[in-house]
Structure formats: C-alpha cells, structure tokens
Amino acid sequence: MSLLSNTGALLGKELRTEFRSRELLTTTIVFILIVIVLFSFTFDPTSDESRRFAPGLLWLAFLFASSLMLQPCFLREQHNDTLSALRLSVSDPFAIFLAKLAANTLFLLLTELLLLPLFAVMYNVPVVPVLHWLVLVFFLASFGISIAGTSLSAISAQARMRELLLPLLMLPLLTPILVASTEVTKSLFDRAPFVQWKGIGFLAVFDVVFLTALWLFGEYLLEE
C-alpha cells in the first residue's frame, strides 16, 4: 500500500513541476509539428500514399520526440541534487520509477492526442471512426516507451554525452514498439479498418516484460 501512496505523492510532484512551466510539453509538441511538416516533403501525401506511410511516420515522430522528452527525467534531479533526497523519502525505489513513468506516459499521451487531429487533417487519414482503438494503441505504446525510456534515462543521466546517448540506448531497444504500433495503426487507417488484436496483445506483452524487469532491477539503477 505504501508503494501506491508514495507513487501518488511523487506523481503529484512530477505533474506540478511540469505544469508550472509546461516546458517539456511545448517543446515536444513543436518538435513533432516540425517533423510532421518536414516528412510531407519526403513523399507525396495523397490519400493512398498517406495510408501506406502515415502510420510509420507518426510513430517515428513520436519515438524521436520521446527520446528528447525523456531526457530531463533524471537529469533534472541530478542538477538539483534531489535524487538522494528522493531515495531517502521512499521505502521502495520502485515508487520513484512508477511515478516518473506514469508522468511520462501521461505527457506522451497528451502530446499524441493533441497532435492527432492536426495530423489527421494534414495527411488526410480518417481517425474519428477508430478513435477509441487509436487511444488504446497510443496508451499501450506510450506506456512501453516510458518504461524503457525512464529506466534508460536513469542510465544515461550518469554518463558523458548524455543527450546523444539516450536515443542510442533507447531507439534500438524500442524497435518492437515501433513495429507493432505502426502495424496496428496501419490496419486502423485501412480502407476497411480492422483491429489487429495480436498487435495490441504484443504491445501489452512488451509493457509487462519491461515493467517486470524494471521492478526487479530498478533499485540498482539509482544506486549511489
């Protein structure tokens, strides 16, 4: 029970920090906007072409954006020297990770949902009929990205060249997420949309596996 209440308190702290300045959300949104515009020059965004390329583009943009967004996650604690205080204040260090990854999932989901209408209009893909399924995919994928990304940002924060290192550690590790969510999104954008259950199950399995790994090894990531 103390794990949950600790997590709740820490999550509140994360959210307060972010919503005070909204730095992370604004920069990420602008970054994805830029990517979406730039991508339109790499192929002809007619309706048919869009159906083929848009899902991959969308997820690539989200993935790159998240590798930037997760950067300050532990770095901020390090700059302000608050990590040891944080460690002392909770009995289970897993709570720190849970709070951070819940916050990151929330931020990612928020940016994704804010940008979806714009993306749908610009790339001419019908999102309204399949919206609830898209939200499910967005959630499972963002959760997976956040689990792996949060643990890896704890690693990269302690190394040199950390800004460059995090994408290098994170992106190859997240290939399964990219493949699965792109394929599921593609079938949702199809002329005859359908739900790829195996893809959704796959994303869920990824989340469970890495959450378990984080639960087992998380405390070592924060060792002084």
Add this chain to the structure above:
Amino acid sequence: MWKRAMTGAIVLFLVGAAAYASFFIAPEEKTMHVLQRIFYFHAAAAWAGMTAFSVCFVANLLYVWRRSEKWDSLGVSSAEVGLAFITVVLITGPIWAKPAWGIYWTWDARLTSTFVLWLLYISYLLLRTLIEEPDRRALLSALFGIFSFIDVPIVFGAIRWWRTQHPAPVIMGGPGSGLEPTMRKVFFFSVLALHALMVFLIAERYRLEKLRTDVEVLRREAEAI
C-alpha cells in the same frame, strides 16, 4: 605462454578442420550446390555469437548480484567477441544472399533482428566508454546488457510476425525440416570449432581487461604519490 600458444594452435586446427569438412566431406546440396557450403560457417558463427551474448547476459546478472570485478570483465569480453561473430554473420549473409536470392539484403525477420541485436551491443560497448567511474560503469552497463538481452526475443517476435524471407530453421525447426546426416555432422563440428574459437577469443580479451584494471590501479597509485 606455452599453454596459450597450444590452445591457440588447437583452436586454429579445429577451425581449419571444420572448413575442410564443409568443403570436402559435406555432400553437395541439391538446389544451391556449392553455395550452400557457406551455411556451415554462417550459421555456426551465428550460434557461437548467440552463445557469447548469453555468456554476457549471465555475466551481467552475476555482476549485479555479486559485484565482483571479474564478472564485469567477462561481460565486456564476451560482448566484444559476440559482436565480432555477429559481424561475421552479417557480412557472410549478404555474400550468400546475393547469388541465392538475387539481393544482398532484405528486411526480413532474422536479418533485421540480427542487425538490431548488433546495434544493441554496439550501444552497450559505447555506454561503457562514456562512464568514467569503474564501479558505476560496470553496474550500469550490466543493467543495460540485461535489458538488451531481454529485448532480443521480443524484437525477433515482432519482426517475424509482420515480415519474413529467411529460410525456416533447419535445425530443430520441427518436422519436415532437417539436414542430411553427413551435413548434420559437419555442421555440428563447425559449431564446435567456432565455439572453441569464441572461448579462446573471450579468454584473450579477458586477459586484456584484467591487465587494464591492473594498470588503472597502478595509475591511481602513481598519481597518489
């Protein structure tokens, strides 16, 4: 010194014998003829590389558990050797694919996941160069190694589900697959030879890592004076 040279000679002999066997003892394959002889090298190198990464994973786990320097040294040694083997796999693959499939590379499950695996261990070695403090370097890279190794089957599953061209596994691939008995013998001999080479290379690399920690200790001593 003498013992090391002997081991080296035995390994060299085994690898040479495996090559001889795959050229002259294994029978000619029906569809690919002589080309199929790459298989004994390519697939055996892949097996040895995977074994090296498994050794790396076990060493990573043991480091996190026991915190002894030797597990860290074994981890980095086997990762580097595994990378060398997978590099060989990634080079011999396209050489084989071009005459067999007509293309050097295809984004199919095994090729792509091997490539991702290669990238993951490159990142592992890169991470090690970017952390100064030895204990922290050992712990964090061990953790990243564990995450990477867990990721490998998931990457493979993902890519296998959604795209594919590589032949189905011929060894332990279920009924209908399988090698002719002589081919099988030659293949397992190749696997043995390349495993011997792998163990030898890991041992050599491990000695280097030991030497490096010795030098680091002495350097700190010299600086203290």
Add this chain to the structure above:
Amino acid sequence: MTSLDSVFAAYIIGWAVFFVFYLTVAKRTSTLREELDRLKNSLNRGK
C-alpha cells in the same frame, strides 16, 4: 561472381574479421603491458 567465388569470399572475409579482432586485442594487450612496466618502474623509483 560464381558461386564458388562467393563461398571463398565469405570464408576469407569471415576469417579476416576474426583475425583482425585478435590482432586488435593483441595490440591493446602489448600497449597496456608497456604502460604497466613503465608505471611499475616509476613507482619503484619513487619509493
């Protein structure tokens, strides 16, 4: 390229990779050994 050439190319390049790897390990070992001797000498002189 004929099939036989491909087979030879694969084996030769493959062995070359292992050989180069072994050489880099040997090279790094010898540089470290030199440094070890140098450090030992300077430490002995310091005493």
